[in-house]
Amino acid sequence: MDINEDDEQLGETSEEDDSELSDGELQDAFAKGLLKPGLNFTTQEPKKSVNNVEGLKQCLADFRKNTLPWVERLDMVNLPADDIVAKSEGRLDNKASGDINPDDDFQREMFFYRQAQAAVLEAMPRLLKLKIATKRPEDYFAEMAKSDQQMQKIRKKLIMKQTMMEKSEKAKKLREQRKYGKKVQVEVIQKRQKDKKAMMSAVKKYQKGMTDKLDFLEGDQKTAKGGAPAKGGAGKTAGGQTPDKKAMNKKGPNAKRKYKDQRFGFGGKKSGSKWNTKDSHNDVSGFRAKVAHGKGGKGGKGGKAGPGGKGGRGPAKGGAKRPGKNARKKMKGRS
């Protein structure tokens, strides 16, 4: 939809009879190009705004307090400071506030900032002359405009922003690295395939009796040692070396595995391996009549009395005999 401002001519006609414009008039207007398609509004004549210049000047003269020195007022009128960034880029820096685009946030705020900068630069010498400090001494403590809590919050936010930036940067780097890594991986795989192919073809050749050299089998070792033969290459050395190395490095299973193997066995039939066999049944070498059938003394049974296992393998300890019930009662009473 367009809001077209009608021309003055039309405006006048509409004033006379607002909605009752005759069709003929409208058609004429359209033919002349005054009317455009779309919805048309009748525009009001711009209001005459008051601007009493004399009054303003008079008022200002009455109102001004010329008696006050500059120290009391601290006012400055100044253009913005030089725009260093614009200068370095060879642009013209806008000196008047009319030049800036109010919708361009950054430009606008920069302009304000520069104006404040210029004010500070200009005011500094004057303040120095008047001996007014712009910085409080280190040991001067006073209430600030913003509370410590608020400043803490601000600091936290700034730090968070920074960490976020760092994180995103890191992620970006990682992504790039990953991309590169993938490329390398693909290359390696291709090389391996190529090598394999070469090897297979060599084997085939040997099978068909075209050659009776078995160089290709040791080819990798050769390449590893010295100058690369025709089809060798860096890839082969890398591929061929690893298994050898592994074999070299391997010294059997680790200690834990060894122990477990020894304890539980490995491989072979497991169930029933602990059952008695005929031989084990007949083997009575471990039997000792002294200890058998609980003859090992009571100490064997008592948990505290001695370390002897079941069957009282340890020597019977006469001294550790439990006193009788009465004796025990007496003991209890004594202590």
Place this chain on the structure above:
Amino acid sequence: MSALKRKRGGKGPGGKAKKVKLVENGNEPQTTEMEQNKEISVPAPVSMGKWKNKERVLVFSSRGINFRTRHLMQDLRTMMPHTKADTKMDRKDKLFVINEVCEIKNCNKCIFFEAKKKQDLYMWVANVPHGPSAKFLVQNVHTLAELKMTGNCLKGSRPLLSFDPQFDKEPHYALLKELFIQTFSTPQYHPRSQPFVDHVFTFTITDNRIWFRNYQIIEEDASMVEIGPRFVLNLIKIFQGSFGGPTLFENPHFESPNTRRRVIRMATASKMREKQMVKELQKLKRTENKEVVTRDVTDDVFATPAEERPVHIELEAPAAKVVKKNKHKAFKRQRMQKR
């Protein structure tokens, strides 16, 4: 602290003797007083000079302001130590009542926030007994509480006021400049002020509005950080009196928020209406029964200049064809294979 103590440099009953004492031996009388009363009180900031410029600004608002305006008002009070506060004005009260309030509060400048419709904020800046006064529409308010404003300054330190050169070009801006200087500049040696200048208020005219910013001076080489608050003042009118009187200036570029909203509403409404009309027209078109086209104009294309033949109609069925083909004959492919 009592009002008596606060007015160290000022008048008051028996103020003369006290004043002389103060000037002579600095802070000593206060400490002795403290010892006598045996109460702990924080001494006011020490200022060596005399407080001459007795400018006081009343900062308050009407009822019905939102939280942002309240914060802005609070921020102005913290930034300007020479302000006073008052309770909110009733909306029914006439504006010239403010003059009396200011008189009671002993203020000669006034910043009055007027909220309307719970969304529009107007600000009056007035020189109280005699005028002039200006009315602004306040837009784009950001307060001190925002985390983007990272600066900080002493509470009660004095600001530098920086003005755009455009303020000197036009008479109404010149008047506003004077008004701003007198309201926003903190008097030297004000008892509640600090003897430092560590922030800058900037007033810039762009887009026919006055933009207010507040920066902290970090280093002497003019590196700064914004403290806040920030707001934009859109001038509406300048009056000769305070809160009334003949109009001296009226901003021709000002568009009231009401009309602005109205235009937007009307635009959307007319858009809708147009859409509806188009829809209806289409509907009407669809319901109109179409004319049956009897003759196709393009038929002429097919008219060929050949002579007409009599229409031949077969009345008998055509004779059956004799099939000669050997049915059991193999395909060519099979024959080829056999060979």
